[in-house]
Amino acid sequence: MALPGALAAFPSTLQALIQKLNLTDLSPAVRLLLSGAAVALILRFALGRRWAKRTYVFDLDKVGSKVGTAGHFEYDVIVAGGGKSPSSHRTAGCVLAARLSEDPNLRVLLLEAGGSGKALPDSSTPAGFGRLLWNPKHVHGLRTEPQPSAAGKSRFWPRAKMLGGCSSINAQMAQYGAFGDFDEWATYMKDESWAWKNFSRYFRKFEGYQPHPSYPDVDTTARGLSGPVHVGYFNTITEPSRKFVQACIGVGIPFIRDFNGVDGTIGVSRIMTYVDKTFKRVSSESAYLTPDVLARKNLTVAIHATVTKVLFDTTSAQPRAIGVEFGRKEGGERFVAYAKKEVVVSGGAVHSPHILMLSGIGPAAHLKSHSITPVLDLPGVGQRLVDHPVVDLYFKNKLNNSPKFLKPSTLGEAGQLISAIVQYKSGKGGPLAMNFGECAAFVRSDDPTLFPPNEYPDKLVDSTSASDSPDLELFSTPFAYKEHGQIGFDVHTYALHVYLLRPTSHGEVLLKSASPWVQPSVNPNYIATPEDLAKLVRGVHLLLRIARTEPLASVLDASFTRPDLDHQTHLCTNEEIESLVRERVETVYHPVSTCRMAPREEGGVVGSDLRVYGVQGLRVCDASVFPWIVSGHTAGACYAIGEKLADEMKAELRA
Numbered sequence: 001m002a003l004p005g006a007l008a009a010f011p012s013t014l015q016a017l018i019q020k021l022n023l024t025d026l027s028p029a030v031r032l033l034l035s036g037a038a039v040a041l042i043l044r045f046a047l048g049r050r051w052a053k054r055t056y057v058f059d060l061d062k063v064g065s066k067v068g069t070a071g072h073f074e075y076d077v078i079v080a081g082g083g084k085s086p087s088s089h090r091t092a093g094c095v096l097a098a099r100l101s102e103d104p105n106l107r108v109l110l111l112e113a114g115g116s117g118k119a120l121p122d123s124s125t126p127a128g129f130g131r132l133l134w135n136p137k138h139v140h141g142l143r144t145e146p147q148p149s150a151a152g153k154s155r156f157w158p159r160a161k162m163l164g165g166c167s168s169i170n171a172q173m174a175q176y177g178a179f180g181d182f183d184e185w186a187t188y189m190k191d192e193s194w195a196w197k198n199f200s201r202y203f204r205k206f207e208g209y210q211p212h213p214s215y216p217d218v219d220t221t222a223r224g225l226s227g228p229v230h231v232g233y234f235n236t237i238t239e240p241s242r243k244f245v246q247a248c249i250g251v252g253i254p255f256i257r258d259f260n261g262v263d264g265t266i267g268v269s270r271i272m273t274y275v276d277k278t279f280k281r282v283s284s285e286s287a288y289l290t291p292d293v294l295a296r297k298n299l300t301v302a303i304h305a306t307v308t309k310v311l312f313d314t315t316s317a318q319p320r321a322i323g324v325e326f327g328r329k330e331g332g333e334r335f336v337a338y339a340k341k342e343v344v345v346s347g348g349a350v351h352s353p354h355i356l357m358l359s360g361i362g363p364a365a366h367l368k369s370h371s372i373t374p375v376l377d378l379p380g381v382g383q384r385l386v387d388h389p390v391v392d393l394y395f396k397n398k399l400n401n402s403p404k405f406l407k408p409s410t411l412g413e414a415g416q417l418i419s420a421i422v423q424y425k426s427g428k429g430g431p432l433a434m435n436f437g438e439c440a441a442f443v444r445s446d447d448p449t450l451f452p453p454n455e456y457p458d459k460l461v462d463s464t465s466a467s468d469s470p471d472l473e474l475f476s477t478p479f480a481y482k483e484h485g486q487i488g489f490d491v492h493t494y495a496l497h498v499y500l501l502r503p504t505s506h507g508e509v510l511l512k513s514a515s516p517w518v519q520p521s522v523n524p525n526y527i528a529t530p531e532d533l534a535k536l537v538r539g540v541h542l543l544l545r546i547a548r549t550e551p552l553a554s555v556l557d558a559s560f561t562r563p564d565l566d567h568q569t570h571l572c573t574n575e576e577i578e579s580l581v582r583e584r585v586e587t588v589y590h591p592v593s594t595c596r597m598a599p600r601e602e603g604g605v606v607g608s609d610l611r612v613y614g615v616q617g618l619r620v621c622d623a624s625v626f627p628w629i630v631s632g633h634t635a636g637a638c639y640a641i642g643e644k645l646a647d648e649m650k651a652e653l654r655a
């Protein structure tokens, strides 16, 4: 207890020290540098690394044999990727490996390219992920190809490289999509197991809703109460976002008590989060790879193990996946492990198609252009990439009380951050328990209340999944940022964002090289269709109206007319708003559909059982299999897909 007390006094102590050392004479740049270094040091010591290599297998020769040697390591199922999906590298990978290993007769190996997400304070602390996005050790900082319809610029595209996958670095917003999304999957695949009435049980299975006294209206009969993924309302939110909810109601968006409840998902509310009662991030690693699960003799989890390719037996008519090759680093030793029953690729929407193509499964001509001998010509691999494009609007916070000290630029702000760390470490939540995406509204771009036909006469193509599914999401963050948190503002700000939930534009993931260590090319092809642009423009108009509606209007400083903020943007012409959208559009980090569950003749990669067409013993389990993108946040469906596949595989493998 003495330590937090001493630290609480730190800001004033720091001030005294600064005076004593005459640091005030230093230039602002040097002071900024010093404060940054001080914060980094304090974060390291205060939040410290707890989890180390001891929890997982680090020596790859303990899980596989060196290529060219005689050893033979065999498992029943190998899951490539420790993300969310149950059997792959991604978010789903942890789910799959944990659930499969419930059957003591199945020997499961999970291979993850990165380390533990749980061990990183910037991951386990809800507000820390902004710092992780630019950390090349833990996150692949991809950049898209230049986007022709989006000002020709290339966009930053972070994908996690750690256990838990992107669930270890995401914004923790727990909305799962609309009922119609999954009914659409079922209709498309002619498989009722994906229809909401059936598939919803897997959402209930992963979910462990934690009731909160301030939210008694949440219908707990619609929530899963005992699953491993704790969700609830334990993150911290700021006052302007509460006013955002009221302003949305003011413009005609109905209040909804629960975005994942029985009333569908259209409306405005505070968003539920993957933050637990102790104010920690809940990732697929923290939820599924618990000490009890890791103690199972039949589960092995190896970290810093990048799968370089899937191995096939090609002696019979259909190739059969028999194992994987993996290694730690470029030029390092390679290892192999064999799967008696199945290999599940779970590398997420970027790396699952990458792994398949490196292994010879993909568009044959493209593979040959990189001197990869095709095992199977499967043209759909890497195609149909869809992402949610987002546009941010920036406002001056009139109350000057935004938590901008979370990215400190002065010694005073560094002191505020230290106080916040002390508060968080004493179990009291506070600013570090923020997830940034605080409140949200899901609307339709053809809603006549929000977009009256006399002002918006154009009839746009309806790309929603059902008449009660949305195609735009609006959300609020406690301050504004650019370049995915890399660039802040020098004044107190507040930000509103809109993203297109059901884009009609799509792109592709392609190889840049046959080397597994070279990241693939990603091209989401943002706003390539007129409808996508028109809907985002409508969303921007709506946000600008909400910003000028009480009670939010009173906390935003409309007199602040600096051109890098948006207090004058409502005066722009439609063409100017279109240019703003093209210029500002960014990823909201939800790529899907690159190993799409679809009929093979329509470019499908997997069938509705997630088996790769034309190959035996190989499945994909992550966001890459979504037939269509969901009308919301993508993590929930990844968890549910992992749960569903685990159930089905366990039943099949038992038979």
Ligand SMILES: Cc1cc2nc3c(=O)[nH]c(=O)nc-3n(C[C@H](O)[C@H](O)[C@H](O)COP(=O)(O)OP(=O)(O)OC[C@H]3O[C@@H](n4cnc5c(N)ncnc54)[C@H](O)[C@@H]3O)c2cc1C
Pocket: 080, 081, 082, 083, 084, 085, 088, 089, 090, 091, 092, 093, 111, 112, 113, 114, 133, 158, 159, 160, 161, 162, 163, 164, 165, 166, 167, 169, 170, 171, 172, 173, 174, 175, 305, 306, 307, 308, 346, 347, 348, 349, 351, 352, 355, 437, 588, 589, 590, 591, 621, 622, 623, 624, 633, 634, 635, 636, 638
């Ligand atoms: C910054 C950010 C914010 C987001 N915010 C939200 C949000 O608020 N709410 C929400 O619902 N969703 C959010 N998402 C999206 C969501 O987290 C993802 O859609 C979801 O986690 C994807 O899960 P996945 O299983 O498909 O893949 P991933 O979670 O990406 O997992 C892939 C795993 O595979 C591993 N891997 C890749 N290649 C290899 C290889 N060759 N060998 C071994 N391992 C490999 C990776 O290291 C990773 O662990 C966000 C994503 C990001 C990046």
